Each structure stands twice: as structure tokens, then as C-alpha cells.
Amino acid sequence: MIEIRFHGRGGQGTVVASKILADAISKEGNYVQAYPEFGVERRGAPVFAFIRIDNKPIYDKSRIYNPDHVIVVDPTLIEAIDITEGLKEGGHIIVNSEKKPEELKFPKKFKVATINATEIAVKHKLGTLAAPIVNTAIVGAVVKILKLAKIESVLEAVQEGVPVKPKDNAAAAKEAYEKS
Amino acid sequence: MIEIRFHGRGGQGTVVASKILADAISKEGNYVQAYPEFGVERRGAPVFAFIRIDNKPIYDKSRIYNPDHVIVVDPTLIEAIDITEGLKEGGHIIVNSEKKPEELKFPKKFKVATINATEIAVKHKLGTLAAPIVNTAIVGAVVKILKLAKIESVLEAVQEGVPVKPKDNAAAAKEAYEKS
Amino acid sequence: MKKVIMGNHALSYGAMLGRAQVISAYPITPQTQVVELLSEMCADKTLDAKFIKVESEHSAMAACLGASLAGARTFTATSSQGLTLMHELLHWASGGRLPVVMGNINRAMAPGWSIWSDQNDSLSQRDTGWIQFYCCSNQEVLDTVIQAFKVSEKLLIPSMVVLDAFSLSHTYEVVDVPEQEKVDAYLPPFKPQIKITPDEPHAFGGLTSPEHYFELRYKLQKDMEKAPALIEETGKEYEKMFGRYLGLVDEYCCDDADIILITSGTVGSTARVAAEELRQEGIRAGNLRIKAFRPFPFETVRNIVKGAEKIAVVDRNISYGHHGMFYEEVKSALYGHNDSLPVFGFIAGLGGRDITPSTFKEITNYALKKKKPEEEIIWIGVKR
Amino acid sequence: MKKVIMGNHALSYGAMLGRAQVISAYPITPQTQVVELLSEMCADKTLDAKFIKVESEHSAMAACLGASLAGARTFTATSSQGLTLMHELLHWASGGRLPVVMGNINRAMAPGWSIWSDQNDSLSQRDTGWIQFYCCSNQEVLDTVIQAFKVSEKLLIPSMVVLDAFSLSHTYEVVDVPEQEKVDAYLPPFKPQIKITPDEPHAFGGLTSPEHYFELRYKLQKDMEKAPALIEETGKEYEKMFGRYLGLVDEYCCDDADIILITSGTVGSTARVAAEELRQEGIRAGNLRIKAFRPFPFETVRNIVKGAEKIAVVDRNISYGHHGMFYEEVKSALYGHNDSLPVFGFIAGLGGRDITPSTFKEITNYALKKKKPEEEIIWIGVKR
């Protein structure tokens, strides 16, 4: 079983990211369970999303306390909260950032990767620089880095699950996949 | 234990009659329980009221099916319904009527008495001939015939319990008592 | 002073003697006389209270909650449809620890419309966190309202004083109405430590996350569990002052009973008559009338039934898809404590069907004949 | 077709595939996605239904009752405050024999405001005469809605399909969405024999005197008692057509269990994980997840626990002043049948406090250590 936690902000589509990821993974016959933080989401406020992945049915409905990996949709959160809380040793931290992994100064026990999802999003006209919609790009990067699914599955999931600008979103996911 | 059933019509104060009777009896230290028919009362429609009397606490809260006595506040009911239903043999039937007991043609196994409560009520300006308020007069007669209480107790109960024309009502009760 | 009054007026007198400060209620048969008398008492200043004449029972309870939070002693009364319309707010009262006292006249639930007695209305509120008292005489109604204020305000848990439609609500009985001064001595004014006031501004009832909610509800249950002892204590105190004991249950000849009838409300009063008669016929019957149904008097019930051969629980209610609710809860209380005791579950009198002493004789005979219950529910009085 | 959907959308799909004809609902967290998706389905005609967008849950249920009486298949969904606001009308639905199907998302009752899961909202409706199903996966939610229409319309008794806030309502899982034609074959249109129509004018629900009420309610209970067999039957039929069995309970390794965890909802799913792990540790644990809580599956539960050494009932709910409600009802079911079996009552997870596999291990260890329960209620997870 793989458990992943997403960090983002209300309004950034973090939950949608986890949902698209779940979709993509399920297309390849795996079992998934994705859920948002159980709370009151506000535009701008820090939010979470979670995903469990397994090759057999997932019965555990309790919350995820010790994720295998962490995805950071909004890099400003790194200052604001402890995004490594409970993260298993050796886990990946994947950050949407223009910086290099080393620059982020996480403890050595984690594997850090960055992807400039904002740039990709803006390039594909997904939101503005101040409010980019990065979720599809993030998913593209994540499946590659964590080897969770093929890019084709992601593209399919995006086409089906993203009502606005599905093509641009798919392109962003693809670009992120390739860049990771 | 003595159990009595009243027959009247909605709007005639049958329930009040049973309540005054209960009041009078309780003044002499006995236990009483008085209750109306459990139903939707309509002006003009036949209604019932019941009373239980005992010299020890009354625990039985079930309905009265076999009264010891029956009081008929409105004589037209004799035609309309079977007022003797369930009445115990040897029980009294006390009817507000100008007729003589014999004229009413009840089975011999009952003791029949009449009191012209309407006349008494009208005399004391309690309602009109078409709609006389006979309850206090009836009570006066009943306590006498069934030897349930002293007239003083009735008069006290009337004074306390009848908000409109208490004096006239008391006088009516007294007159009925004396005439019975 | 002795007065011949109806059960509904016993409720009103209880509220008056208890010096309710805010009353809010909505009329419903068979409760109307409660509010009519209280309206008069407020109009002629016999009672110094604000009476908010709302447009529904739901608002009646809401008004009581607001007033209670402001630190006033509050009272309301209702029945059946009205009670069930309040349901959401009943949860609110207990969760908010607001000690409202409410009279409820047991009336069967629609449809079809019924104005007659059964207990489904109040018993289907058993999970809302209210203390529930079931009464069997007008005297008990009046006394219990006064006691309920005391118990509720001590525990900060609301109470429901329940009486049967018609066979209590509309029945006149002799009631000893205590003197105001004595009641005042028994029942001090309500002075909550915390209340809504600008002098000490708190926000009450805000969003409560999983981090905190559990503890709040744990405390509610723990305080609920204090109620049985407190009811006994305040009941004894009441007896000292007024000569009438108010306890968790009313027991008649259970000590040496071969069969104990477990009952409630006026049905429990009629059962006593049956037990007396059965004893005259040589059957050692006892009657355990449960007065405080919530919290369930576990210990008391377990102790009383200890020596019995058989138990017959008589329910004027049913949880559809389970059993009569007293039956269910008695079994739950005895499980693991007195397992070999056969407990029979009878249902009778739904929708106002009369329950007489002979109903109980039928029940007793049935239970005495069988070794143990053969049916999940034994129906008494259904036309077949 | 396999789809990754949230529990709330599983409800919507169930209603859509069940061809609900009249929908009326009111938004409340965590139910909103149910109505949002249904709004869209109605707007774009994926679903040919009238959606009455009412001003409160109370009106939502009232609209469903009217539509059901007119012979239409009706659906609604709500949660906590909304469900409890409907309470009076829940009694109405069952008493009127109107087979409304409702989704309810379990959410803790205010105050304080909570949007997180516990079962007090739906379980405090246990006495309203509704069939209640508790689900543990989105697949089960969707399947159960379809089955509920079938069961309800056969018995003319309404059904509630219950799922946990967030851990089901907002959780995305892979769900096999069956084809419409197959669902149509399983679930015929609703064609009640009697309904409101000027062609055959009846007055429904008029004043019902003590002469008649009892028999009507006797019949309701008798029909309720038919539900367990019908649920098994329709569940098997469903399995034949869709490959998924829907029954009264879900059993995991109870046959040879020393301890059986009795659970419900998603908690029951997590318990299964714990049982698996416990077995790996050498403890023979079983898990009995009760799916149909109303009517209570007496026979099934009695049979399954027969061989067990111990039972631990885990309640995410409480009847204040009694016990956890599953605990209470299990004891009631076992009383007189399996008296020597120690049954432990645990309360956990109120107001959304998380329940994990290790919670169950704690529970199991506790129960295995003690000979029999020493406390009325064993609280798990309260900060002390």
C-alpha cells in the first residue's frame, strides 16, 4: 500500500489533483482511495488531500498519519507549516517550485524533487501567475516520479474528469511528466 | 368504589358537571377521578364524562365500562343512543327531564329518577330554554339521590369552580338538591 | 392546599410554583390546557414570567434554549407531533447543557391522526440526551416538575416530564398543591455560572472539531450517569419537606414476587391494581413502575428483579423493527447480570387502546404458563 | 462501467439508476454533492425527474411524502441537523407506508457545530419505523440505493441508506456503475395499488381512533419483520445479476473466532483490517459488520455469534443515559438466547475522532484481558 499526502491551498484544486491521480491509477487496475482533509476549506487557507493506493481492495478507512510521500502544490506552505509531519523515512517530497531540490533544505532522510508546475500551467494558459491552476501538471510529475501510472492513463483521466480546458490540462500534465 | 357515567352534548358543560361533583366529593375526604370522553367534542354532538369515587386512592386508570350509575344531562339522548350500555343491574339512571321516572320506560332492573334541571336552570337565569346550562342543578340532584356528598360541599365546589354566575348556580344546585 | 385538577393543570402549577421565568409553547391537543392556564397566570401576574407565544413547537424550544442560555428558568409543554417537530432542538438542548424543563403529553404519532395515548412520541426521543420522567398521577406530575427543575439545573441537562393523554392530561384528581414558600425553600433560583452576557463574552456552540467534540459528549454522559443518585437524593429531600417521595421507580410487592410486571405511566398505576387483585387470587405478582427512564436506572432495576421468577415488560410503544422499548432496555440492563431470568415482552395499548386490570391478568397468565418467551413480541389486544 | 467517484456521487448514481421520479432535498455539509450532481442530471435530462428545491429538509421530506402518495418513486438525501429536522415526518413516512428512499450522511449533532462523522443522527431515528442500511464503501452505497427501492416498495416501508461523513461521502473509490438496462431488469417501476387520485378518491391519514390505530401499527411491525428475509432474497438476486451480494450483515472470519468485533459503517471496514492483522498475530478475531440495523437482524446475529467466546461491540454513537446503541440492541437480541456470552460495549469516534486499526487492537486486547465487562461503557480515545 502506498499512502500520499497533498498540500495545497483552498481554491487551488488540490483535491481535484488527488482525484485525477486516483482516476489514472484505477485505470490500470489498482485500487485507490482519495479523500480531502475533513474540514472547512477556504480560498487561500492551507488544505490537505490524501490518497491510498494498493493492488487489493482497501478496507482501511482511517486517516493517513504516516504518508509514504508528500506532494506540495503550493511552495509557500513550506514556510507556513511542517509539511514533513509523519512522513516516512525515505519518502519523496515533490514540490511545485522553480528551485532545485537541494535549495529547499529538507532533511536528508527524504527524497526531494521539484517541478515548476506554475510555469507549465501558465504556459498552457491555466490560470494566472498569481493564481495558476497547477493540479494537472503536478499529477503529471507525480506519476512519473513515483512510478504510479502511465502518462496515457493520466491523460485519459484528465480528459474525462476536467471539465474546463481539458486539452490544455492534458498538455500540461504531459509536459510535466516529460520534464520530471 | 363507585363508578358513574354522564351523558350530555358538546357545549352543555357535562365535563364541568363531573368536575364539580368530583370537587364536592373530595371536600369530604374521598378520592375521586373524573374524566371526559377521550375524543373530539363538538357542540351538539353526544359526549360522555366519567367519575370514579372511592375512600382509598384510585389506581385504576382504565376506562369505565360498567358504571354503577348513569346520569343523563340531555334527555333527547335517550332516543339517540343506548344510555344503559354496560350499566350494572340495580344502578341508578338519573335523567334531566320533566317526565316522571315511569314514563321513561327503562328496564325494571334499573332505578330511575328524574329531575327537571332545565326548569330549575332557566328559573335561575342559567342559559335559555333552548340552551339551558343545567350542570349545577344536575349535580345537586345527583349528590342527593346517590348520597355522595352533603349539599354544603356542592355549594362550596360551585362557588370555587364556576366562574360565571356562581351564586345563581349555587341556588340552582340547592333547589335541585331539595327537590330530589 | 388540596385541589381537584386535571393533569395538564398539574403541569401548569408545577411550572408556576417552580417560578419558571420564560415560557414558550404552542398549542396541541391534548396539551392545550397547560398553555391556557399559563397564559392566564401570566396575564393576571400570578406568575412573573415572559410567555413567548410562538408560531410552532420548533420555535418554542428555540426560544427556551435562548432564554436558558441567558440564565432564565424555562418551561414548555407539548405532545406527539409537536415534540417530534422539536427533535433537532432536543439534541441541541442537551448538547448545549441547557436545563429546560418540558411537559410532554404522550400521544400516538400520525398518520392516521391520533390524539390518544401511547409512548412512541417521547420514547423516540430517548436518544436525544434528555432526562425523562414518566408519571402516573396528577400529584406526581406536579411534584416531578418541581424536582425536574432541581435535577436539571444541577446537572445542566434538560428534563421531560411525561404524562398520558387523557387518562392523566384530562383526568381530574385530588392534588395537594404545595405552598410557594416551601417550594422556594426546596428549589433555589437558577443561577448558572456561565451564560450569555456582554459582560463576559463567550461564543457558545461554535464549530467543534474532532479534536474536542468527543470529550464534550463524554462529559454529558458522565453527568447523565450522576442523575440516578441525584434523583434519589432530591426525591428524599422532597419527601422530607412535602411528605411525598420521588424516586427512580415505584415498586409494589416485588420482594417476594414470582412475576414482576414492569410498566410505566398510568399503565403502571393500573398494573398495580391488577397485582393487588392477582395477589388476592394467590398469585404473587409485583409491579415495578419505571419513573425515570432516562437515564435508565440500571442498578435499581437489577436489584429489584433479583429474586423474581419471571418478568413481564408491558410496552405501550414499539421501536418498529426491534421490540417494545422498555423491553429492549430492560434486557440490555439485565444482560450479563441476571441472565437466566425469563423476560417477556408485551405490547399493548398503542394509539390509545385501553389497558385494564384484566389486560394485566391476561399478560400474567400468559407469562406464568410459558417457561420462556416463545415470541419476540407478544401482542395483547390486537383484533385477529 | 468502473468510475472513481465519491460516496456522495454514489448516492446520486444510485438514485439515477433507480430512476427516481421526484427528488426533493436541501443542501447540508457533507451531503451537498449529492444534490449538486442530481441538479445537473435533472438539468441535462440524464435523469427524467422533478427536483423540488425546497427551503428546508422538513419540506424536502414533506414533498417526497406527497409525491410518493401520488405513486412516484422518490429520493432525498440529508445529514445530521437536516435529518433530525425531518424527524416528525420520518414517523409520517413509515406510518403512511410511503416507500421514500433517503441517503443520510452520518454527521455528529450540534452543538457545537460538527461536520464530522458519528452515528447519533441516524441512530436517533431508530424508532421512526424506517429500514436502515449502513454502508462501508461507495460501491455498497450505490448498490444499496437500488436495493432499497426494491425492498421499500415491496414492503411499503421507507429506507435510509447511511454513509459516514468524509470517510465515505467525500472519499473517492473505484465503483462499478451498473448499466441502466440491467438495473431496470432488477428494479421494476413503482406501481402502488393504492394512491392519491381523483379516479378513486380516498382520504389518507384521517383521524384514527383507538378502535383502529393498534391494528395499523401491528401490520407495520409485521411487515417490518418481513424485511430481513426480503433483504437476503433481493441481495442474492442482486448478486446473480451484478456479482455483488447485499445482505443483512457482512461477516469476516466469525466462524472460529474467539472474539467478534461487532461494527457498522466504515468503522466496520477498518475493523476488518484490524481483524486480519490480529489473525496474523495469532488472535482469532472476527468482524461482524451490521449492515441492516433496522429491522434488527436478530436471527442472523444470534447465529453468527453462537460459537464466539467474547463479543466487543464498537459504537460510534451513544444513547445518553443508556449505552451505545448497537451494544444495547445486541444485548437485547442475545438476552435469553446466548446469555453466558460476555458482550463488551465500547464507544469510540464521536464527532469524527478517528478510529484506526490500532483502536481495534486496543479494544480487542481490553476485551481479551477481562473475563466480563466491568464497566457499563468502555470509552476508547477520550483524553483523560
Place this chain on the structure above:
Amino acid sequence: MKKEKKMKLSLPEEELMNSGHLACQGCGATLAMRYVLKALGQKVALCIPACCWSVIDGPFPYSSLDVPIFHCAFETAAVSASGVKAGLEMVGDTETTVVAWAGDGGTFDIGIQALSGVAERNDDIIYVCYDNEAYMNTGIQRSSATPYGAWTTTTPVKHFKDRPKKDMEAIMAAHRIPYIATASIGYPEDLFRKTKKAKEIKGTRFLHIYAPCPTGWKSRPEDTIKLARMVVQNATFPLYEIEWGEKYTLNIKLKEKKPIADYLKIQGRFRHLTEKEIASMQEEVDKKWQRLLSLVNSK
């Protein structure tokens, strides 16, 4: 004695209400039903919440009416009707007129929310409020339709109702529904016409029928019709229609507006009022009447 003349019947002879019902002697609410059913005919379904009419109709297994009835919960009349309407349409019956039939308490008080919701959505039902100005079925308690000054069991003489009757027409007009009308059982032909008219309109229609109650008003049963006429003649309850919340039409124009005193005097519920109180009530009526006239005349 046989004259050639025909009986003059100003309303259709067919009855959909039967004798034997449980109304009190001289009940106005009963006549309201009789007239409305004459106008609507048999293709109708009624939703009746708790009110006198839930008793009048008769207990299970009987009914006094030849049309179907859903005896629904007290607070749900309007939306129950919406539900029935939607249900009927979904099962293929688009013709039946669905009517919510409620007392003033069920309309002005406990039912106002459901009604407001129905009106806001403009659901396709007729809502009839028969107004006996208090909760009668439960034994004469105040409602918000109870007029200023009246005694009820919850507004005792020492503290009689001290707020005016809620202005339900204005409230409904604010919802901009297609049709609103007031009517009185004292004017059956007018009521009949309005009901017919309402039947032909789609959307939410609101009829407010004045229906005296001798039991609750402490009036003589034989005065029921008289009271229902007086109240119109003295402008306490004027007869008018409102279309789409805007177009006001006055139906019974008053040549001479009668004083209210005569009307009050024959009702026990007003017996305690002093001359002064009556005078100030008269002023209120005059003001309300002027307000209505200005609404009628604007546009």
C-alpha cells in the same frame, strides 16, 4: 302549492361534500369547502394539514368528501401539495388540480415557511386558507390571524391580542405569484368565480377565505353568514384580487362603509372591548382601507 317556478340555484347543484360530517352547528369552514369543490369539480386532490377540517371530514375509515385527501402534517400543506403535484405529473396525470387546504394557523403561522417556499418557486398548486382567526381545532388559541382585540384562550381578556392580524395578502403579493384573492363565505358566487379563475391559472394561486366559527367566536350559529357579510361591508375583510403581486382589483365596492361596532358586538370574543378600544380599531380599519384603495388605484 305547486308553482311552475324553478328553484333558483346560483351555484351548481352537484355536491362533492356529504352530510354527516363533524363540523359544529353553523360552521363557516364547512361552507368554504362546499363552495370551492363546486367550483373545482372532481378532478382535484386535497392536502389538508391539521385543522378543524381534519376532524370535520370524519375519522378513518370514512370521509365526507368525494375527492381524495392527503391528511398531511400541520406545517406542510403547501409543500405536500407541491409533492403530490410533481408525483402526479410523473405518473402521467397532468390534469388534476392539487389544492392545499389549511386553516389560518396552518397558513399564517406554522405553515408559512413551506408556503413561502412554494410561492417562491411558483409551484403549480392552489393554496386555500380558510380563516376562522384562531386555532379552533385545538380549542381557540391565538394565531397570527387573530384580529387585534380578540379574546382567545391564550389571549385572555386581561391580556387580549395586542398585535394586528398579519397581512397575508401583502406577504403573498411580495412573492409575485400569478393570483391572490380574498373571499368570504358570505359571498358564495364571488368565491365560486374566483376559484374557477384560479383553476385556469398555472403557478401558485392563493385564496384566502373568511369563514366564521361560532364556537370560537362565541357567536350564534345562525349569525355565521351575517358575520361573513358584515366583515366585507365594514371593510375589515375587503374582497379583492391581486395578479402577479401588482394588479389589485376590488370586487365588492362599498357605497357605504359600515362601522365595525355592530360586527364586534355580536361576537363574544370581542365582548370585553371598551368604546375607546373599538374607536381605535375603527381607525385602523379605515387606514387599512385607504391603503388598499390606493393600491387598487395605482396603475
Place this chain on the structure above:
Amino acid sequence: MKKEKKMKLSLPEEELMNSGHLACQGCGATLAMRYVLKALGQKVALCIPACCWSVIDGPFPYSSLDVPIFHCAFETAAVSASGVKAGLEMVGDTETTVVAWAGDGGTFDIGIQALSGVAERNDDIIYVCYDNEAYMNTGIQRSSATPYGAWTTTTPVKHFKDRPKKDMEAIMAAHRIPYIATASIGYPEDLFRKTKKAKEIKGTRFLHIYAPCPTGWKSRPEDTIKLARMVVQNATFPLYEIEWGEKYTLNIKLKEKKPIADYLKIQGRFRHLTEKEIASMQEEVDKKWQRLLSLVNSK
């Protein structure tokens, strides 16, 4: 850089609302609270039913306000306040102003019955409805305050809201309460004055405050105040007062009434509307505006 000038503060500086609350960026409802509390001062008790404000205030054991709050059930704001008021008076506090503070859903829909009851009795409370024109706390579902044409999650673009916004002022006016006022957070001084005025009156007072919601309207957070001004300038939400349901006073007279199109265009919820639809909406606004003017001018 130090000038001698003083900062011009058109409102009192004291704050009863603290930072750290949970409103979205640019939330209008929050400003409504800030202004009202500035006017009422500290001697106040709030009853807040379920709405965005039950979240904004912060979770247990915190609160953003320096005044006490009863977080009450969704449908009970008005009568909870009546209860609190009665309770306070009985325990000797006759001074505290009790305020029901609810969103439009809690006012126009699920809370309208309790509100109507309170108004009918003229209970002594101030009722404030902050209007963000939908159920926002639950994620943007239609309320009866949602304007015609708007998208919400329950009125999808394919079937947008097709009934007009409920006319709450007219409904409240029909209750003949002493004071009703509309206000907008775009005009804080006007809102401040009205709140002060309401505070001095006894009986039921109703304030209806327009409070844009960037999250639900799909507008830019920085446009919140602009929208709150435009809506007044284009007469979609005119600012006026009503005394005793009769006397209408217009507060912001419009020299030039702006077209609504500009206002609609900067809100995502109206994005789907065609020119034709906008034109017909403009007509409606014009009509309503005329109606208001005639009410203002009558008497």
C-alpha cells in the same frame, strides 16, 4: 514624511472584530459584521445560525468577536434572539441589544417562519440578514435570495435560477414592524447610521445588508466593494428605509441609474447570460425601481 494631518476615520476606531478569522479573501460578510458592531458597541448579544459566519468566527474554543454569540440552529435565528432577550430581561439585563445575525438562506428560506413569528409579535430584537445571495457555507447552492439568471451549484448553467429574488423588504413591511432598512457594505457610513438608528428603536428591526462573496460569485476578491457600490448605483439593490411598514425613505438617490450589464460582467456566476437575457433583467430592475419610487413618493 510626517504630515500634520490626522487620518480621516469616518467610523469609530474601536474594533469588536479581531483578525485571524476564517473568512475567505475579500469577504463582504465580514465587513458587514465589522460595521454593525462598530455601531452597536459592546452591549450586544448575537444569535448566529448556521451560515458562513458560523465558520468565520472560528472554531471552539475560539471566537473572533468581542461580543457574546449563541451559535444557534439554522432555522431559529430570530426566535433564538427573542428567547435570549426574554431571558436577559428576566435576569435583570434590560439594556443589551439582542441581534439575530443570519445569511440570506437562514433568513429568506429556512428561517423565514421564525422571523415572521418574531415580527408578528414585534419582539424586541434587531434582525440582520447579510445577503450573499446563496448558501455559501455549504458551497454555493441556490437560496430564494439568489437573483434571476445566476448560476449556483444547484442551478447549473443549463438551468439557471429562473425565479426572481424574493422581495424580503416587502414581506417584512407587511408585518408592520417599526424599522426596516437595506444597506450595503459599499456604503459603510449609511450602514453605520442605520444600525445606530435601529438600536434606538424598540420592537422588531430588520436590516438587510448586501455583502458580496467572491468565492460564490466567482468575482475577484478586490472587486467586493466595487460590486457593493455598483449594485446600489444600478438600482438592483437600492438603499432605503421603511417605518412601520408604511413610510418609505430612499437614502441614496440616483442621479444617473447605471446599467446592470457592467455589474453582471464582472461576476462569474452570470457569465453564461446572453445579451437578451441581460436586457430582460434590466427591464425587471427598471420596473422594480419604479415601484419603489412610487412607494417612496406615496404619502
Place this chain on the structure above:
Amino acid sequence: MKKNKQAQKIVFKSEKDVPLMPMSIGTMLHNKTGVWRNIKPVIDLDNCIQCGICWKFCPDVSIFVEDEWPVVDYVYCKGCGICAEECPTKCIAMVEEEK
């Protein structure tokens, strides 16, 4: 012309006969409300102008038209007196019932 309907009481001997929901299957015509009456209307047809007003205003549907004349149905008439009060020629008298 009066409708001809059954005026029978309905008795359910067993729960098996009772319908599932409480619903009407008969009229109230078995309820002979004439017994409620204290005073009864007597029409003097000589003075009757056949205006139909008594028919129109009877709340108990107890005046019917037979051969173009009003006839009181004493089985149901509750004796409210409205017909007598409203009759324009005052040709209806309310007469006391014998007791």
C-alpha cells in the same frame, strides 16, 4: 336531489381486514347528525319564493331540492338556524324539538 350513498358503519373484525394505511373507504353518512339538533327548521312553503338561499347556505348539505322546492333533511340537519336567518321571506321557523 340527494345523492344516494351508503350510510353504513364499517367494522373491521380482524387486523386482516384493515388496510395498510389509514384511508377512507366510506362516507360519513352513517353519522346521523340530526340527533345533535336542539331546534329544527320548518319551511312554510306557502311563503317560499324558491330563491335557493337556504339551500346555498346550509353547512350540512341538509336542504335539498325536490320537485323545485326546498326540503330539509332532518336526518342530518344540525339545527344551526342559518337557513331560517338567511331566508329573505322569513318562511323558515326554528321550532323546538320535543324532548
Place this chain on the structure above:
Amino acid sequence: MKKNKQAQKIVFKSEKDVPLMPMSIGTMLHNKTGVWRNIKPVIDLDNCIQCGICWKFCPDVSIFVEDEWPVVDYVYCKGCGICAEECPTKCIAMVEEEK
């Protein structure tokens, strides 16, 4: 002038510390909403006319008056941009936060 209030988190270690009813005993000042911000307002005081409009319209009470000048409280400012939008001299710029 900003009120000086405690900005602490409250932690209940045991149920014994929890009040009977859910009630507030602290403010939300511990919730430093500045972290929500994407863009931040920077006031150019040179062009400021001290009109107080930014102060008036801030929904987060995050502009306070210090020595008669407006000051942004970045601990709480959520960056909605209202102040910049409403400023009549346009002397407030919304600047991107560094990431």
C-alpha cells in the same frame, strides 16, 4: 492602534479541562492568516492622503492606524487586494510574495 490580545493556541490535555459546553475562551489571533496571502499590499505613503479608506474596507482588520498613518498588518492580511483597489490615489500596490 491594534488591540493587544493573546494569540495563543489553547490545548486541552484532558477532558477535565474542557468546559461543559463548547464555548470560546480565546480569540482567533493565533491563526496567522498572513500565510494565506499570494500577493501583498505595499503602501506608498508619499502618495497617501490619509483618507482612511483602506482602513475602512479591510475585511481582515489588517490595516491599522499608527501615528496617523495606515500600516498593513502582514501577520493577518490575506492579500485580497481591496485596499489597493479602493485607494483613491492608487498608492497601494499588490506585490507578489516571494516563494
